[in-house]
Amino acid sequence: MNHAGPESEGEALTQAKVILIAEDPALGRRCRRALEAGDCLVHAVDSPEQALRLLDRGEPGVVVIHAAPELDWRALAQRTAPPRVIVYAPDGGMRDAVRAIREGAVDFLTARDDDMALLNSVRRHAGQGEPAGLVSEDPLTRETTALALRVAERPVTVMLSGESGTGKEVFARFIHEHSPRAGGPFVAVNCAAIPEHMLEAVLFGFEKGAFTGAHRAHSGKFEQAQGGTLLLDEVSEIDPGLQAKLLRVLQEREVERLCGMTPTPVDVRVIATTNRDLRGEVQAGRFREDLYYRLHVFPLVLPALRERPGDIPPLADAFVRRHCMDPVNPPGFSPEARRRLRGHRWPGNVRELENVIQRALVLCDGDRLEAEHLRFDPVPGAASAAAPADAPLEEHVRDREQRLIIEMLQRKNGSRKDAAEQLGISVRTLRYKLQRMREQGLDVPGVAGAEYA
Numbered sequence: 001m002n003h004a005g006p007e008s009e010g011e012a013l014t015q016a017k018v019i020l021i022a023e024d025p026a027l028g029r030r031c032r033r034a035l036e037a038g039d040c041l042v043h044a045v046d047s048p049e050q051a052l053r054l055l056d057r058g059e060p061g062v063v064v065i066h067a068a069p070e071l072d073w074r075a076l077a078q079r080t081a082p083p084r085v086i087v088y089a090p091d092g093g094m095r096d097a098v099r100a101i102r103e104g105a106v107d108f109l110t111a112r113d114d115d116m117a118l119l120n121s122v123r124r125h126a127g128q129g130e131p132a133g134l135v136s137e138d139p140l141t142r143e144t145t146a147l148a149l150r151v152a153e154r155p156v157t158v159m160l161s162g163e164s165g166t167g168k169e170v171f172a173r174f175i176h177e178h179s180p181r182a183g184g185p186f187v188a189v190n191c192a193a194i195p196e197h198m199l200e201a202v203l204f205g206f207e208k209g210a211f212t213g214a215h216r217a218h219s220g221k222f223e224q225a226q227g228g229t230l231l232l233d234e235v236s237e238i239d240p241g242l243q244a245k246l247l248r249v250l251q252e253r254e255v256e257r258l259c260g261m262t263p264t265p266v267d268v269r270v271i272a273t274t275n276r277d278l279r280g281e282v283q284a285g286r287f288r289e290d291l292y293y294r295l296h297v298f299p300l301v302l303p304a305l306r307e308r309p310g311d312i313p314p315l316a317d318a319f320v321r322r323h324c325m326d327p328v329n330p331p332g333f334s335p336e337a338r339r340r341l342r343g344h345r346w347p348g349n350v351r352e353l354e355n356v357i358q359r360a361l362v363l364c365d366g367d368r369l370e371a372e373h374l375r376f377d378p379v380p381g382a383a384s385a386a387a388p389a390d391a392p393l394e395e396h397v398r399d400r401e402q403r404l405i406i407e408m409l410q411r412k413n414g415s416r417k418d419a420a421e422q423l424g425i426s427v428r429t430l431r432y433k434l435q436r437m438r439e440q441g442l443d444v445p446g447v448a449g450a451e452y453a
Contacts (some may be wrong), residue, residue, distance in 0.1 A: 016040045016122050019051045019083070021073070022066040031066045031088065034115035039321075040122060048073045055083060062125055064088055064118070077104025084125040088118055106182070134167075134174045135318065138310030140303050145174075151298045152178040157250075159295050160273045162302030164438055165349030168273040169233060171302060176229040181269055184228025189221050192234040193435075195428065200242055204249070206258035222255045225268045235272040235295065236281055240288065247291045270295070284413065305346040305353065312341050315350060319357040320369070331364055336371040344376055348438075352377055402437055405430070 018040050022028025032042050045051050051063055052075060063083045065073055076085055086107045087100045097108040107121045136145040151158055152175045160168040169188060176186045194202055201210070205220030221230060232238075238246065249255050250270065254263040272295045281287035305312065316333065324330045333341070337360075346352055360373040404423065412418040420430040 016062065018042050018122055019054055019063045020044045020066065021046070021048060021051055021063065021071075023071065024066070027090075028066055031064065031115075031118070034119060035064070035122060038119040038123070040119070048076055051076060051083075052079075055079065062086065062122060064122065074103055086118070086121050086125060134170055135311050135314045137314050138308035140308045141311050144171075144300065144302060147300055148175050149178055151175065151300070153180070154298075155180075155269060157269070157295055157297040158271045159278070159297070159299045160271065160302060161278065161299065162275060163304050163349055164275045165351035166275075166302040166304055167350050168275075168302055169231065171300070172229070172231045172271045172273065175271060176269075179229070179269065181228050185225055186229050186231070187221050187225040188231040188233055190233045192237040193431070196239045196242070199238065200245065201258055203242075203246070204255050204257055205260075207260050210257070210259040217257070220255060220257065222249060222266045222268055223264060225266075227267055229269045229271060232270060232272040232295075234274060236274045236276045236278055236287060240286070243288045243291050247288065247294060250291075250294050286414075305349040309342050312346075312353070313338060315353055316341055316357055319354050320361065323354075323358050324361055329367075331361075331367045331369050333369045334371065337369050337374060340371045340374050348377055401433070405433060405437070 016035075016039070018035055020028065020032055020035070020042050022031060022044060023046070028044060032044055035042050043054055045054065048065075048071070051073075055063075055076075063073075063076060064086045065071060066088045073085065073087075076083055082104060085100075085105045086109065087096075087105045088109045089096060089100075090110060092100075092108065092110045097110075100108045106125050109118055109121065134145065136142045148171055158172075158175060160171055162168055172188070173186060176182060189202060191199060201218075201220070203220050203222060205218055205223055206214050207217045208214060249266070252263075253267070254265045256263045278287060278292060278296070282289045282292050305315075313333075316338075317330075320330045321327045341353075341356075348355070356374055356376060359375045360369050363373045363375070364370070405419070408419040408422055409416075412422065416427055416430055416434075420427045423430065425433075
């Protein structure tokens, strides 16, 4: 997690602190350069004994071992508060990896893994995640993160809810990576993006000949997530008929492929997300009550970005590092630019913030992002107002189309099928248009989110 001051420029993300044990000086220098280029603070030592002395002085809890697999580092894992050990053995194999994990390593990398894989592993196990991942500077976010850490250790289903763009998938990955299942796969399914008639095959798999084009058997997402975590992103979008089948899988902990004869046991932790009032969906008869309670074991509500202003500066800095041409020397923000970022309402949440930063980097020619470089999206609801007289014809047409879509969804109680039929377009076309509207930060009634959901 990040603990930099909210107004610090270019230092919003706390550096991942690493102890590097390298037997080969040349390989060690390369490894150190890769970590430092990724903004890690590296302490290089020659042996596990030297690493133990640093740990005893309260130095970092992530240790990277760049050495032969036979190096004895077990004393590190036997400490009362053991560090997270990442073994980077270029000549290692599967047997070495199994032994390392059994002895307490959290990751094992070989020559097949590049410097970025190492950097991502360090960030993940230092609690940082990917750049611009889980940022928790604001007290409200810290409280939510503490709850996420607590539930991560328990084998219960989690329901993440919040506005589109608040970072629900980021929190889902955080829960997975801090759970006993962290070594297993994390599989995400965007239930809003997959056509209803295909979602069952995607989730449960299918046998050869199950439908036209099924030339071979294929495992579903439940089977692919064995031993790990399955994210059902925007679960409220699942068709009522499929909800009953999903409920059975969750109850019986076994899945049967389309046209399959034998059920397959599944060991999967489920995390679901929604940006709807799911209890309201139950009352409206669009979501099964029994499935609601099966998924709603531990609800976690993610606050909107406007409710956690302390996260805006570090997120903005992280997006600058992600998208600028030179992430080692990224441009900073002027005080006025930071004030504008904190003062905006962010109806599109983190997704909108990332868009604004990408635009600013395109407009910025120097090493400083100014207030005039920040171009914000139209405020949600503005689409219902008349477009400015000097706006291009294309914008007038788009605004009118968006108004019609929103009005039709409201008249049809959020039913995409009914709305599409009345509008004279296919459900797939409507889904695409809704996705574009969400990306613009528009508040679409009763419709699910996507990338940051």
